[in-house]
Amino acid sequence: MTDRLPHEKGFHVSWDQLHRDSRALAWRLDGRGPGEDGAWKAVVAITRGGMAPAMIAARELGIRTVDTISVKSYEHQNQSGAKVLKAPDAEMMGDGTGILVVDDLVDTGRTLELVRELYPNAHFATVYAKPMGNKQVDTYVTEVSQDTWIFFPWDMALQYVEPYRGKD
Ligand SMILES: O=P(O)(O)OC[C@H]1O[C@H](OP(=O)(O)OP(=O)(O)O)[C@H](O)[C@@H]1O
Ligand SMILES: O=c1[nH]c(=O)c2nc[nH]c2[nH]1
Ligand SMILES: [Mg+2]
Numbered sequence: 001m002t003d004r005l006p007h008e009k010g011f012h013v014s015w016d017q018l019h020r021d022s023r024a025l026a027w028r029l030d031g032r033g034p035g036e037d038g039a040w041k042a043v044v045a046i047t048r049g050g051m052a053p054a055m056i057a058a059r060e061l062g063i064r065t066v067d068t069i070s071v072k073s074y075e076h077q078n079q080s081g082a083k084v085l086k087a088p089d090a091e092m093m094g095d096g097t098g099i100l101v102v103d104d105l106v107d108t109g110r111t112l113e114l115v116r117e118l119y120p121n122a123h124f125a126t127v128y129a130k131p132m133g134n135k136q137v138d139t140y141v142t143e144v145s146q147d148t149w150i151f152f153p154w155d156m157a158l159q160y161v162e163p164y165r166g167k168d
Contacts, residue, residue, distance in 0.1 A: 007149035011128075015153040021127045021141045022053040025102075026060035028139050029125060034098050041098030044069055044088050044122070046111060049104035049152065053127050057102055067092065069101075071111050082114040096122025105150055106140070109133025 013021075031038030042065035045054030051068070058066050067088035073081070093099060096119025105128040106112055112124055113136055128150055129140040144150060 007147055009145065009148040010151055011144050011148050012151045012156070013128075013153060018052065018127070018153055019056060022056035023060055025053065025125055025127050025139065025141050026057040028141070029057065029100060029123070030061060032123070033100070039098075040100045040123075041065065042067060042092055043100045043102055044093070046071060046101065046103040046115065047086075050102045050126075052154070053104055054102040057100070057125070061100075063100075065092070069115060071114060073110060082110055084114070084118070087118075093119055093122075095120055099123070100125060102126070104152060105129065106133035106137050109136040112136035 029040070033040035035041060040061060040063055043054050043058040043061075043063050044067045045051045047068045047070045054066060058064070068086065069084060069088050070086035072083050072085050099119060099122040101115055101119065101122045101124050103111065103124075103126045106126045107130050109132060112126075112133065116122070116124065116136060123138050124136060125139045126137050127141050129137050129143050130146050130148070131143070132146055134140065134143065
């Protein structure tokens with residue numbers, strides 16, 4: 001996105017790390033819902049990046065009702081133009097009460113801002129957060145600096161690298 005700072009650093013997340021961090025997120029949310037015994041009504045993943053963390057959190061918390069919201073961000077000249085391409089079940093969502101909305105990360109906060117406008121009473125959780133957007137998140141696990149690009153395991157592949165001293 002044009003308004004993002006250049007990314008000086010890279011934060012590489014393996015599947016194993018993502019699993020551990022998503023579990024840690026789930027444990028922080030355990031018993032904090034508005035239902036009996038602090039139960040949550042449902043998990044809603046912001047696609048696509050929120051799907052793996054949402055699945056892990058739903059499994060940890062014993063939540064079987066899982067839905068998705070798809071948000072597409074557009075590059076407009078003067079204002080943000082995020083648009084919902086696919087909404088979760090309206091009856092289930094209501095104003096968001098008891099709903100755990102999960103994404104992989106918050107960066108500028110634009111995606112969560114839009115979803116928050118639609119469901120103001122939902123609880124917003126991400127695994128990773130950058131400072132620009134962290135006020136949009138209720139619960140997260142790890143903060144990285146704004147000039148860090150987070151590389152997720154689904155965007156990466158193992159590759160051969162030359163030895164430091166070159167080939168024999
Ligand atoms: O805080 P923001 O600046 O809005 O950025 C965060 C969003 O950007 C990425 O999704 P992206 O829109 O790239 O789509 P994807 O999840 O399908 O990869 C990420 O998964 C978050 O949803
Ligand atoms: O893979 C990603 N890494 C990031 O740091 C990021 N910020 C916004 N969208 C992102 N996607
Ligand atoms: Mg996303």
